[in-house]
Amino acid sequence: MRFAVITFPGSNCDHDVFHATKEVLNQPTDMLWYDQKQDLSGYDCIILPGGFSYGDYLRSGAIARFARIMESVINYAEQGGLILGICNGFQILLEADLLPGAMKINDSLKFTCRFSRIRVENNKTPFTICCQEGEVLNIPVAHGEGNYYIDPDGLQSLIKNDQIVVRYEDDRENPNGSVDNIAGICNKEGNVFGLMPHPERCSENILGGPTGDGYKIFSSILQSIKERGELIGHK
Amino acid sequence: MNWKVRIKTMLKKSILDPQGQAVAGGLEALGYKNIADVHVGKSMELVVKNIDDEKEVCQQVEEMCRRLLANIVIEDYTYQIEKMEG
Numbered sequence: 626m627r628f629a630v631i632t633f634p635g636s637n638c639d640h641d642v643f644h645a646t647k648e649v650l651n652q653p654t655d656m657l658w659y660d661q662k663q664d665l666s667g668y669d670c671i672i673l674p675g676g677f678s679y680g681d682y683l684r685s686g687a688i689a690r691f692a693r694i695m696e697s698v699i700n701y702a703e704q705g706g707l708i709l710g711i712c713n714g715f716q717i718l719l720e721a722d723l724l725p726g727a728m729k730i731n732d733s734l735k736f737t738c739r740f741s742r743i744r745v746e747n748n749k750t751p752f753t754i755c756c757q758e759g760e761v762l763n764i765p766v767a768h769g770e771g772n773y774y775i776d777p778d779g780l781q782s783l784i785k786n787d788q789i790v791v792r793y794e795d796d797r798e799n800p801n802g803s804v805d806n807i808a809g810i811c812n813k814e815g816n817v818f819g820l821m822p823h824p825e826r827c828s829e830n831i832l833g834g835p836t837g838d839g840y841k842i843f844s845s846i847l848q849s850i851k852e853r854g855e856l857i858g859h860k
Numbered sequence: 861m862n863w864k865v866r867i868k869t870m871l872k873k874s875i876l877d878p879q880g881q882a883v884a885g886g887l888e889a890l891g892y893k894n895i896a897d898v899h900v901g902k903s904m905e906l907v908v909k910n911i912d913d914e915k916e917v918c919q920q921v922e923e924m925c926r927r928l929l930a931n932i933v934i935e936d937y938t939y940q941i942e943k944m945e946g
Contacts, residue, residue: 683902684931691928720931727933729871732878774875774934802878 626850628654629668631698633689638675638711638825645825646672650843659692669850670707671698673714675767675823685728685770686716695721707751707846708817712768715809715819723817724810725783726775732802736769741822742794743808747787750811751849752818755841762791762838764822766800771821773803773810780805786813791820862944863908863917869930869937870901904929907944917941 628646632639639656647654657663659678665671678689689695695717702708702723710718718724731737740763745756756762775783783789784805791809793799799806801821809820824839826832871877877899884898911917921939930937 683929687928687931725933727931729875729934730878732876734878734882772878776933802876 626652626669626847627667628652628670628672629657629663629665630654630672630674631657631659631694632674633659633676633678633692633713633717635678635680635689636674636676636713638713638823641823641825642672642674642711645828645839645843649828649840650847652847657694659689659694661693663694663697665697665701665706666704668701668706670709670846671701673698673708673710673717674825675712675714678713678717681713681770684716684720685713686718686720689713689717690720699723702812702817705814705816707850709752709842709846710817710819711823711825712766712771712821715821716770718817718819724812724819725779726773726804726810728770729772729774729802730770731768731772731800733800736767737771737800738767739765739800740827741766741800741808742798743791743820743822744794745790746792747790747811749787750790750815750818750845751853752811752842752845753790754849755845761794762822762841763827764824764839765826766822767826768801768821771801771803773801773807773821775804775807783807783810788813790818791822861910861912863911863914864942864944865906865908865917865921865939866942867904867906867921867925867929867937867939868901869904869925869935870899871934872936873899875934901935908941914941914943 793806824842827839879900
């Protein structure tokens with residue numbers, strides 16, 4: 626299994642994700658630079674980390690979406706490769722139209738950094754197969770623009786296609802005002818997943834979080850890659 | 861020919877604007893009780909160089925708005941184009 630983590634100018638969780646896949650998951654992991662096209666066919670999963678790419682100028686993710694490597698990422702997604710976007714990574718996936726909807730500034734207008742309880746609504750995605758359906762994970766959020774918006778028709782389509790992967794447990798747990806308490810969604814095909822909470826920040830017990838719940842996201846990816854049995858790019 | 865372009869982006873009217881609401885609250889706190897519909901948006905200025913045909917400028921600005929400057933999922937955009945002298 627081989628993971629890749631993309632570093633954009635302003636990414637600040639790239640090394641945390643690298644640690645999670647390389648040291649905690651014990652899988653070979655490469656850091657990829659944003660400014661060149663890449664052959665991604667040798668990777669089993671690409672991760673877009675959190676941070677403030679391009680200083681969040683204009684809108685979070687709006688400029689990173691046109692970084693050279695994104696052409697390769699979009700191509701990789703079309704081939705069915707697994708892509709995980711965390712926080713700013715999620716925002717980039719939205720701006721790149723790899724996932725539907727958009728992000729607004731948090732309803733509170735405040736940057737919110739705390740643990741959040743999220744419920745696994747769909748445990749059949751490659752990113753959640755190690756979770757129980759309805760299981761509540763305790764994973765921290767840290768963002769100022771995580772107020773997910775999609776219009777009513779789009780929301781119905783997400784629900785119908787089982788694309789809402791994780792929701793904040795209830796209105797009180799919702800840290801940003803996001804529509805229908807959405808914390809993370811996948812595309813129709815299920816190979817692209819974006820979420821605001823940071824699983825890499827609680828992927829081992831020593832990092833706090835009573836259970837290391839973030840590990841379940843990473844171990845799900847590993848498990849589903851094993852079940853697939855081959856690299857997407859080699860098909 | 862060069863053109864001065866002023867672009868405004870704003871959350872669509874149908875979408876709750878938390879910044880606009882906060883500003884409305886601030887104005888009310890200052891004693892302005894007759895304020896409604898406050899929206900906060902972005903304003904950008906740029907120069908488009910070396911195009912003679914205004915239609916072509918419009919086309920390019922339109923394209924730039926849709927591809928980058930506005931997120932058309934949640935934002936509307938408007939722009940003004942003005943011929944620059946000299």
